[in-house]
Amino acid sequence: MSIAQRFVASEGDLHPSAPETHIDGTDSAALAAFHCDSVNLPWVIFRAAFRANHTEQLPQRARAVLAALARTVDAAQPYAAIFARRELLTGRAMQSMRTFYRSLDDLERAGFIDRRAQSRYVEAGLFGRAYIHLTERAAALLGLANELPPSSVIPAPTPLSAALPANSDQASTTLTTAFGHPSATLADGAIYKVLQKRQPGQVPTDLQRLRALGFIDFLIFKLMREAREKGKRLSDVVEATWQHLKAAQAPINYLRALLRSPVDFSQQLRQQMAERAEEQNRHDRAAHAETVAAQSAGQTFVDTAGLFQYVVADDGQSMTVYSLAEGIARQAAGWKQNFADARDRAQIRSATHADLEAFARADRTRSTASSHLHGAGEHATDKPKVTAQVRDHIAGLRSILRPHAFGLR
Secondary structure: OOOOOHHHHOHHHHOOOOOOOOOOHHHHHHHHHOOOOOOOOOHHHHHHHHHHHOOOOOOHHHHHHHHHHHHHOOOOOOOOOEOOOHHHHHHHHOOOHHHHHHHHHHHHHHOOEEEOOOOEEOOOOEEOOOOEEEOHHHHHHOOOOOOOOOOOOOOOOOOHHHHOOOOHHHHHHHHHHHOOOOOOOOOOOOOOOOOOOOOOOOOOHHHHHHHHHOOOHHHHHHHHHHHHHOOOOHHHHHHHOHHHHOOOOOHHHHHHHHHHOOOOHHHHHHHHHHHHHHHHHHHHHHHHHHHHHHHOOOOEEEEOOOOEEEEEOOOOOOEEEEEOOOOOEEEOOOOHHHHHHHHHOOOEEEOOHHHHHHHHHHHHHHHHHHHHHHHHHHHHOOOOOOOHHHHHHHHHHHHHHHHHHOOOO
16 A cells, blocks of 8 residues: 555655566667577586686686686697787686786696797797697586596685785796796787798898998898899899999998989899800810910921911910911911811811921922923023124214203214
8 A cells, every 4th residue: 555645755656566567669679688608518518617706726817817727728629829919818718918818827836727939930030929828727627528537626825915026126036937928917928929020031142242341241132132122132233333332431321322223234134144144155266276285386287187287386276277289387366266267167177297298299289380380481581692893883872962961962
């Protein structure tokens, strides 16, 4: 029975006597706004998370992180690495980052997790993650393993104030020794990937001379990357412009300007290499010609047709050429290179006894023919004898011509 007067005090509008069960459209929209995680956990994972939340020997923050780890670990491989970022674990444990790191320290001291050292990607030169692993004690306690190890008695957490000595210096030393990992206020590389500055490898041999110009290894590798982005090779640029580069006042700026230029240094380098190869080839041919001339000193050679005879002097510095048709001896000029090439191509050979006899016979034939021609010429050009009458006639002619020579009649 209601004591208050409804129609007088108007309490009926504030506190209706009968509950209203009608839900309008606004209430339905509010109820539809609520949602939850629709993931269905396996029974093993659900039991592990339940046991983690009810481990009374651990602090509440450590229980929440252990339950998050139990939800993340693979039930088929409980000792494998837990692939989870710290944002996911802190979200599931509903903790801040500092509390999360403190919870990890609690679990590690209790022997439930193992934070191993970071692995390294050698090819990229970076440090990877250091994943978290559950220990045998944790796997057995959470029901992920068959049985609990004998030495799995969970020690009760010792208060930090009771464990520290009275002396402040000794207390700070004990704190430093107890916490091997970074403080909770710092980023922990054991759970998240930490990028380290890449250490330089071995500088290529043809680029090590840049160190003498003030280039460090980091800068050399950076310039190699810039050259690759410009479609060039740093080795080609340095090789093509080394003489100018080592004489520059600011070689670093000069080299970067060369990398920005549209010049094809590879083509220039190929041309320089071709010129050097040609020069080396000429040098090698000249040395080979000198060797062949020295080896052929004092020897006689003929061509394959037997028309010319080559006689090399005893010192190997001159050569006389005889022609079978002419029989005239001529001194060859600049003969060493051509002589060596002809010997390499087998166009000339060492003279045999028959070759020497042929040239000697030809010389004798020419000598006999020359003597006959000389005798015939002497008989054809004989002068008549001068008599006294002829001399008197010549003297008379001279006396007549002499006054005209001096302009007299």
